[in-house]
Amino acid sequence: MRRIALLSSVLISIFLLTSCRNVDEKDSSSSDSLVSTQEVSSISQHSSSKEPAAVSTTSTSETRESVVDTSNLTIDQMKQWVAAIWRKRTSMDPLQDSKYEIILETKEDQLLYARVEAADAQIDTLDVFRVNSDGFLEEAGYYLSQPDQDWIVVSKKYLDTSMVEPKAPAEEISQSARPSDHERAEMVRTTMQQNQGFDENVLAAIPDEEILAANAGNATNSQIAQTADNLLKKYPELQQP
Incomplete structure (x- = not known):
């Protein structure tokens, strides 16, 4: 057990x-x-x-x-927009080519303006742009050989160049390609006659070089008024009775 x-x-x-x-x-x-x-x-x-x-x-x-607010551009954005228009039209870049410079300023109308200047020559402004109250980029008609139009819209969207027609590849902006002194003087005479009511015969009698020397520009009303004042100081008979 x-x-x-x-x-x-x-x-x-x-x-x-x-x-x-x-x-x-x-x-x-x-x-x-x-x-x-x-x-x-x-x-x-x-x-x-x-x-x-x-x-x-x-x-x-x-x-x-x-998204870019074209009514409140930075300095760099404005220059880039203007340069894009020039590249499309002339195949030249005013930001990369040392012969040119872009100068910005805000004028009395509170709009932002950009002038394309020749950096190495004492000549008139080559082009003028501004951003209008709608945020569109405009170009002065004077520089598009359309002096009868103060401003022409060339771009409605930032950096968009679809409204710009390119020039022929061989064509460049140079002293020879720009209007002659007589043509430029005639543009000033037309502006003074239409905007200021100056006497056509007196304007025609003033030498081209004096007309151009008195010209302060025609991109803004204040520039046109300054040109008129310059001429009146020497030729008071321009004002018709």
Whole structure:
């Protein structure tokens, strides 16, 4: 009987030891599975949270670059817009070519103006632009050989040159390509006659060089008025009774 009891005790001990070992292995396996699942979930959440942020940043950057308030341009933006028009029309870049410079100023009408000047020669202004109250870029008609039109819209959207017609590739802006002194003097005479009511015969009798010397420009009303005042000081008979 003692042998049977001892044998039974040994068998029960072996059975209990085996059961405990199986339980431990199952708990360990379950724990490892839980950790693995949590890691995968964490990686998935981290990856998905990054993607929308990247798309949002790109979209914001593109929007910021494409929208320009043309009624409130910086100095660089205004120069870039004028240069784009010149590049399309003449194949020359006044920002890159040292022979030219772009000078900006805000005049009494509170509009922003840009003059294209020859940096290495004492000649008249080569071109004049301004941004009107609608935010469009305008060019003085005088420099487009249309003195009867004060200003002509050449671009309605920032850096858009679709309204500009390019000149022939061989044509360049130079002293010979610009209007002759007589043609320029005639433009001043026409402006003085139409805008100031000056006597046509007296204007015709004034030498071209004196007309050009008195010319202060015709891009703005104040410039036209200054030209008229310069002429009247020497030729008061210009004002018709």
